[in-house]
Amino acid sequence: MDLSLFFAGTGGSVPGARRGLPAILLRRGGDRLLFDCGEGTQRQLVRSVGLVDMECVFITHFHADHWLGLPGMLKSFALRERDQLLTVYGPRGLNELMGLMRSIYGRLPYELSIVELEPAQTVQRDGYLVAAVPVSHRAPSSFGYAIVEQPRPGHLDAQLAEQLGVKPGPDFGRLQRGESVDGVSPQQVMGPEREGRKVVLSGDTEPCEALAIAAHEADVLVHEATFTEEEADRARLTAHSTARQAAELARDAEVRLLALTHMSTRYAGGQLRDEARAVFAATEAPRDFDTIEVPFPERGPATLLRWSERQARERAATGEADEPAETVAMP
Amino acid sequence: MDLSLFFAGTGGSVPGARRGLPAILLRRGGDRLLFDCGEGTQRQLVRSVGLVDMECVFITHFHADHWLGLPGMLKSFALRERDQLLTVYGPRGLNELMGLMRSIYGRLPYELSIVELEPAQTVQRDGYLVAAVPVSHRAPSSFGYAIVEQPRPGHLDAQLAEQLGVKPGPDFGRLQRGESVDGVSPQQVMGPEREGRKVVLSGDTEPCEALAIAAHEADVLVHEATFTEEEADRARLTAHSTARQAAELARDAEVRLLALTHMSTRYAGGQLRDEARAVFAATEAPRDFDTIEVPFPERGPATLLRWSERQARERAATGEADEPAETVAMP
Numbered sequence: 001m002d003l004s005l006f007f008a009g010t011g012g013s014v015p016g017a018r019r020g021l022p023a024i025l026l027r028r029g030g031d032r033l034l035f036d037c038g039e040g041t042q043r044q045l046v047r048s049v050g051l052v053d054m055e056c057v058f059i060t061h062f063h064a065d066h067w068l069g070l071p072g073m074l075k076s077f078a079l080r081e082r083d084q085l086l087t088v089y090g091p092r093g094l095n096e097l098m099g100l101m102r103s104i105y106g107r108l109p110y111e112l113s114i115v116e117l118e119p120a121q122t123v124q125r126d127g128y129l130v131a132a133v134p135v136s137h138r139a140p141s142s143f144g145y146a147i148v149e150q151p152r153p154g155h156l157d158a159q160l161a162e163q164l165g166v167k168p169g170p171d172f173g174r175l176q177r178g179e180s181v182d183g184v185s186p187q188q189v190m191g192p193e194r195e196g197r198k199v200v201l202s203g204d205t206e207p208c209e210a211l212a213i214a215a216h217e218a219d220v221l222v223h224e225a226t227f228t229e230e231e232a233d234r235a236r237l238t239a240h241s242t243a244r245q246a247a248e249l250a251r252d253a254e255v256r257l258l259a260l261t262h263m264s265t266r267y268a269g270g271q272l273r274d275e276a277r278a279v280f281a282a283t284e285a286p287r288d289f290d291t292i293e294v295p296f297p298e299r300g301p302a303t304l305l306r307w308s309e310r311q312a313r314e315r316a317a318t319g320e321a322d323e324p325a326e327t328v329a330m331p
Numbered sequence: 332m333d334l335s336l337f338f339a340g341t342g343g344s345v346p347g348a349r350r351g352l353p354a355i356l357l358r359r360g361g362d363r364l365l366f367d368c369g370e371g372t373q374r375q376l377v378r379s380v381g382l383v384d385m386e387c388v389f390i391t392h393f394h395a396d397h398w399l400g401l402p403g404m405l406k407s408f409a410l411r412e413r414d415q416l417l418t419v420y421g422p423r424g425l426n427e428l429m430g431l432m433r434s435i436y437g438r439l440p441y442e443l444s445i446v447e448l449e450p451a452q453t454v455q456r457d458g459y460l461v462a463a464v465p466v467s468h469r470a471p472s473s474f475g476y477a478i479v480e481q482p483r484p485g486h487l488d489a490q491l492a493e494q495l496g497v498k499p500g501p502d503f504g505r506l507q508r509g510e511s512v513d514g515v516s517p518q519q520v521m522g523p524e525r526e527g528r529k530v531v532l533s534g535d536t537e538p539c540e541a542l543a544i545a546a547h548e549a550d551v552l553v554h555e556a557t558f559t560e561e562e563a564d565r566a567r568l569t570a571h572s573t574a575r576q577a578a579e580l581a582r583d584a585e586v587r588l589l590a591l592t593h594m595s596t597r598y599a600g601g602q603l604r605d606e607a608r609a610v611f612a613a614t615e616a617p618r619d620f621d622t623i624e625v626p627f628p629e630r631g632p633a634t635l636l637r638w639s640e641r642q643a644r645e646r647a648a649t650g651e652a653d654e655p656a657e658t659v660a661m662p
Contacts, residue, residue, distance in 0.1 A: 013410060043370075046348050064436065069370065076346075080345075126532075
């Protein structure tokens with residue numbers, strides 16, 4: 001089951017030439033969930049992976065740079081006659097905000113479900129859940145989100161199963177799904193349950209204990225890093241984090257990979273990444289359109305895939321000539 | 332006095348990979364006026380000419396693709412501590428719309444003036460006016476805008492003035508400003524008044540007589556061309572224009588240059604331009620970030636300057652190495 005994060009916008013507060021406003025598209029199998037939707041998100045998607053019909057949008061908090069792209073995107077879905085349900089989740093106050101947006105996007109030809117979440121409330125999805133993690137920001141109610149997969153069955157000991165008389169093939173599948181086969185129970189041949197993957201997104205926050213707890217041993221923690229330590233006072237004043245603080249939290253929570261986001265336009269990403277890496281080596285600073293792929297742990301660590309690499313890979317896979325992509329050639 | 336139009340977004344309804352949502356920045360001398368402000372306009376500016384502190388924003392009508400970039404831009408101005416007045420003009424209903432936006436952008440550290448215009452009302456500026464032209468679209472009240480310069484004084488006949496005893500230098504300036512010098516009156520030595528330049532923007536509209544009248548002999552008419560003739564029914568249904576209709580209007584109004592905009596993402600710009608050129612040869616289809624420069628007529632016709640040419644020209648002027656610009660290299 002593929003799991004990845006696509007960074008549609010890695011800036012914060014104001015858009016820069018290189019970084020759009022916050023939006024992260026999580027894909028798991030056929031599921032697409034969007035986390036935040038800053039102004040211009042629909043176009044960021046159009047210019048990269050396409051404006052996918054995501055099933056859910058999760059808003060972290062109601063500062064405008066995190067949701068102002070939503071009404072236009074809802075409208076664009078309407079113009080192309082979307083007919084499937086879209087669910088928008090967010091903190092208390094979401095209904096009021098969506099009421100304001102409704103006067104922008106008007107009537108929609110698809111069903112829109114609006115769900116206000118309480119802190120720590122979870123949304124069950126097929127094979128995983130999304131939990132609202134209360135974080136500490138200036139907005140009245142601010143969430144990070146933890147995406148947590150259900151545990152997976154353990155490894156099947158194929159040799160042992162065959163010794164007990166089970167034939168490889170469909171019967172192995174039945175054992176893996178928890179059924180007994182010819183008197184052989186799953187407990188006899190299956191190893192211990194394995195933990196699912198966990199991806200945690202901080203939203204906007206100053207260093208926050210609830211988030212550190214939620215992020216414990218996460219495969220990926222995406223944490224805001226609005227400032228460097230030089231601007232630590234400003235970070236404190238605005239309830240944001242420095243790159244160093246994000247790294248300290250990642251280290252203490254023993255996450256496997258830290259990805260920085262919500263980077264102020266005043267910095268090059270490398271500056272923030274280097275500050276974080278001095279504390280926590282497994283840190284990346286994704287650029288817009290980069291992807292983090294999150295394999296099952298036994299298949300290797302989560303890794304950053306640059307947009308240019310991804311395009312090259314996809315061109316190679318489809319046999320297309322190696323030409324500059326449209327998104328590079330356009331103004 | 333320089334006069335130019337910068338196309339910050341040439342798409343319509345939904346953003347495409349190559350075309351952002353409607354926004355045109357008019358520069359005249361030190362004045363900067365923005366016409367429409369679709370979602371993502373602030374970033375289009377950041378990525379090209381910079382997010383300039385324009386004095387005025389004129390909204391053509393209240394469909395979301397024409398104004399949804401405004402609250403975020405107002406907020407960005409606030410974050411960088413703008414302190415000069417910003418005036419927003421638009422049709423009746425603007426106050427209500429800005430009330431809705433206020434709940435998005437919050438308190439501003441600069442004065443915001445909101446002015447509802449009646450059809451045909453004019454805004455006087457230093458040396459020119461902006462007139463609201465009622466056009467025909469589905470929004471209850473939709474404007475195009477005509478930017479009309481005051482007439483300029485005629486040519487000074489220098490030879491004649493000297494024969495009459497006026498010395499070249501400051502006294503020539505006084506004659507040009509309408510003062511008599513040593514018994515010589517301006518009427519004796521100045522040619523007839525010359526017309527100022529005129530630029531007309533259609534906003535969204537089906538072919539519209541009021542606009543044709545306003546555009547008579549304009550130096551530049553920027554007219555929407557949402558569709559080709561193949562989609563003429565759809566154009567009629569949605570009260571938009573085809574490229575051919577825009578060209579017919581430009582021809583009948585005897586404009587000097589037609590620039591197409593609000594082009595649907597379904598077309599390459601060349602397709603719309605070619606359809607228009609079959610009727611009216613002096614047609615351009617600007618891409619995002621292109622500029623139209625509008626010199627005084629005696630210095631030549633208005634011309635389209637491609638963004639890449641402009642960058643090359645500016646690099647040459649500043650002596651910078653000829654490297655790919657950031658806006659091309661970025662995702």
